[in-house]
Amino acid sequence: MKRAVYALSALTLLGSCVESVSDDGPKTTGAEFNEFDFTTVTPTTLSVDYGSQAEVYFEVYDAEPVKANAEGTAYVKVEDIEPLYAGYTDAQGRFSAKVDLPAYLGKAYIYTPNVHARTLLTAEKDGTALTASAVMPETAAAAAVTRAGYESAAVTGDGWKTWLGSYDKTYGRINYEYKYSGKGMNLKEENWQRLYTAANKVFDTNKACPEEYRSSSDLYLEEPAEVAITFLMSNTCWNCSMGYYYYDASEHPASLEDIHPVMIFPNTQDGYWSNDPNKARKYRGVERGTAVQLMFYPKIAENSMEGATTTFPKGYRIGFVLATNAWGNRLPGFTGAKMYRAATSSGLSVNDRGVAYKQPRTAVYRYTNSSLGLNSVICSFEDYTTDENFSDVIFTMKSNPVDAVVDIPSVDEKPGADDTKREVRLLKGIYAFEDLWPSRGDYDMNDVMVKLDYVKTLGNKGIYEESYLFKTFNNLAGLENGLAFTLGGAAASADLEFSILRPATKDEPSPEYEPYAVGRDGSVILLTPNVKQDMGATYKVTAKYASPIAEEKAAVVKPFIYRTDDEDLTPGLRKEVHLPFEAPTAKADPKFFGTSDDKSDPASGRYYVRAESYPFAFFLSGATEVNLAKLLDPTNEKTPIDRLYPAYSGWAASNGADNADWYK
Structure with missing residues (x-):
């Protein structure tokens, strides 16, 4: 009975946040839980060949990052567009590796500022492979003048x-x-x-x-x-x-x-x-x-x-x-x-x-x-x-x-200092959370939204420094949600620097990052206990390495939201909301798993799943504020996501096979 009292008190706390809970959205009937993980990321084999006999720095975009100048003689870089990936080829101008890219990416644009390589290549997706090449066979007909x-x-x-x-x-x-x-x-x-x-x-x-x-x-x-x-x-x-x-x-x-x-x-x-x-x-x-x-x-x-x-x-x-x-x-x-x-x-x-x-x-x-x-x-x-x-x-x-x-x-x-370093900012995407877990919520997916950017200083020998930037947005959620993440890769054992960039104000129109104290428990970083206390702030986490690390050891972050103010919580534990099937931290209170709308089964390693076609949280790879403007619009508060983005239903019903670009 105590759990029911909690649910009633949460509804009272949120007030209008849950008055329009929708039962009209897509559902998965006849199943204990929806096995779709709602992922928007696809491991993709990216292959690039410049045929340059020299290393090339390159960036990957989902839209053309350059435009021709008025004379048609050169390319000009488009402003305010972030790449999805960046790296170096080998000394032969070739690159091939499996990288995580947005599932919607059917065509990629490969750009380089290097003077010796072709500025722009395109790659059409074939299955799970993207291949771009500047090397084209020269036939007798092509050579004719x-x-x-x-x-x-x-x-x-x-x-x-x-x-x-x-x-x-x-x-x-x-x-x-x-x-x-x-x-x-x-x-x-x-x-x-x-x-x-x-x-x-x-x-x-x-x-x-x-x-x-x-x-x-x-x-x-x-x-x-x-x-x-x-x-x-x-x-x-x-x-x-x-x-x-x-x-x-x-x-x-x-x-x-x-x-x-x-x-x-x-x-x-x-x-x-x-x-x-x-x-x-x-x-x-x-x-x-x-x-x-x-x-x-x-x-x-x-x-x-x-x-x-x-x-x-x-x-x-x-x-x-x-x-x-x-x-x-x-x-x-x-x-x-x-x-x-x-x-x-x-x-x-x-x-x-x-x-x-x-x-x-x-x-x-x-x-x-x-x-x-x-x-x-x-x-x-x-x-x-x-x-x-x-x-x-x-x-x-x-x-x-x-x-x-x-x-x-x-x-x-100097001898040995033959690695050219570049700092590049990459767009990862946006995380969106419903905060009423284990209850269904109103499916507007905007109780906490966080844009994730990744900045790395890299060269052909690896990564020298990397930062993750967590940008929060204004929201109308009634609860006080904390923002945290688990950290993997080489950064988990490195010394970290934490800073915050607060929004511009009339008194400070051009703010700068300033040191910021966070809570840390091993690989779990608690950025803030309440995103509302610095609404719109960007939290930055930086790892610097004495010697470069390989790409496969790059930092991995898994953001989640949490609360510690619930009277039903076991002392010392907290409520956490993670992506579907993602395991919680050791501090998550297990008593809520498998209750209300949650279909978690810790014994089988299954967490944060539901029976219907709305998740408690998801990550939208390659998404920007412009893409998700409807979710950020206060007038759309309480409107289920499938009503704002009609293609969502087909995506969820097909387990991601259709409408992968529903939010773009």
């Missing part, structure tokens, strides 16, 4: 010298690639793929290049030196031509007409343009990793090759120039033959009207990593389209002696 036999490059009209050697007249592919002879120093950067990691430290396809690396200064030789460049990549729709020039540092050229450029690559298109590599491949003029040794012609001003040598004199400067879309056989749709030249020298660049300007169009820095034996100068161009990322053509320069080039900024890595 409609303008085969096109003669020469338009840039030669500027007086460019083609003295380094010959190249084919259709694609611009050179016949003078540098090959190490085994004598002296190897001027080709053999570890050129490793330099993509270095480039990613400076260049991001959706961010502006840092000012400290932008340069209008040519490369100064402090001593006589041999020089070669190794082509790393292009990231543009243009079929540009690239050349070099040189001059005595005491006699800076007055204009572009005075520099006598020598052609290096007639066509810098490498076939990997991120917007449309299928199209770009047909107009490829250079392979990544191609090296060219530069020559010094002492009588170049006299239009003579006499005295040509591989050694540049001390006190000279070497500059580079990019002629935008100068190669004649170019990608269709981008046919503009603008007289636009980007040069490394101040004042030598000219716009599409042939007028000189002084803004830097190149980025230059030295990258060193002694453990990998790398000491290279990296240069990159911004071409005609000013997207500010300075990653349209990237190459590395190597000299003999190696330190002959001076006065450029450096990116140095």
Whole structure:
């Protein structure tokens, strides 16, 4: 009889919260309990292949995270969209692992900000597998170019010298690639793929290049030196031509007409343009990793090759120039033959009207990593389209002696410190709880709602730091519910930091996280005994690791709500509400299992289940506040969830097979 008294007192406490308890919703008849676990998560085999021969950082989205710019030449990142997963490929540009993703995800968008990989890939789901690849076989038909036999490059009209050697007249592919002879120093950067990691430290396809690396200064030789460049990549729709020039540092050229450029690559298109590599491949003029040794012609001003040598004199400067879309056989749709030249020298660049300007169009820095034996100068161009990322053509320069080039900024890595770290915030989803357990409640599923985000600092060696953020929302529940979670993974044995971000107020419009004391019992963390006392707050839990942990050891959190103010509770215990079939903690009072609407059977390890098609709690993977605006709307209080989201009934009745996106 005492239990019945409790139920009556709870109804009185909640008042209007349960006046409209619905009996009209979907039901599972003829069964002791509903065996559907109401999960919205599916373990999915995610496979990505960039074919890059270098590691790639990537993110997974359920909607397109980028959009084309007005010219259609580049992608721009969409704001206010969070990825569902993020990781690194291996050194071959490949990734394959089983990850938890929303069950509704039939198509995924794979995005990377790395300059050397295709910005956006798509993956259609096949069973429980999502596969995305930038590697496409090149058939004879795909390789055919409609303008085969096109003669020469338009840039030669500027007086460019083609003295380094010959190249084919259709694609611009050179016949003078540098090959190490085994004598002296190897001027080709053999570890050129490793330099993509270095480039990613400076260049991001959706961010502006840092000012400290932008340069209008040519490369100064402090001593006589041999020089070669190794082509790393292009990231543009243009079929540009690239050349070099040189001059005595005491006699800076007055204009572009005075520099006598020598052609290096007639066509810098490498076939990997991120917007449309299928199209770009047909107009490829250079392979990544191609090296060219530069020559010094002492009588170049006299239009003579006499005295040509591989050694540049001390006190000279070497500059580079990019002629935008100068190669004649170019990608269709981008046919503009603008007289636009980007040069490394101040004042030598000219716009599409042939007028000189002084803004830097190149980025230059030295990258060193002694453990990998790398000491290279990296240069990159911004071409005609000013997207500010300075990653349209990237190459590395190597000299003999190696330190002959001076006065450029450096990116140095200590031995072993070759892991690029990134912090990324991932959307997990929203938890929704009914707080009248073990009674049925009103099925509006909004007594406590918590948005869960996950922030991790990761690199190709693993996770260095991870945080979970629990954002609470205003609610009209009459009971005082606590919020807690169980913690698994490496974080369970790590030192944890706890903080809280309270909502903005008139007096504090931009609040910051501040330290916060929580209750902890081993792997059980009690964030707050009453979510109402800091309504709308975000609770943050952070674990930092002395050495990186593997993805499979990442923190696992299982939120639940609890109450300790029930007069029927056994002293020292509490009422807890978890997801269906999830075990409670050791502090949960067992006397309520199997009572009222609850069909738990602790003896068989079955908890928090009902006979009908509403759970006491569920987790909506990939859900945002926008998706669940109806649940958060106070005017919908007491309205069962299937009335707000009609597709819910079909999802519940099919055990999740149908309408997996009912809340999106």
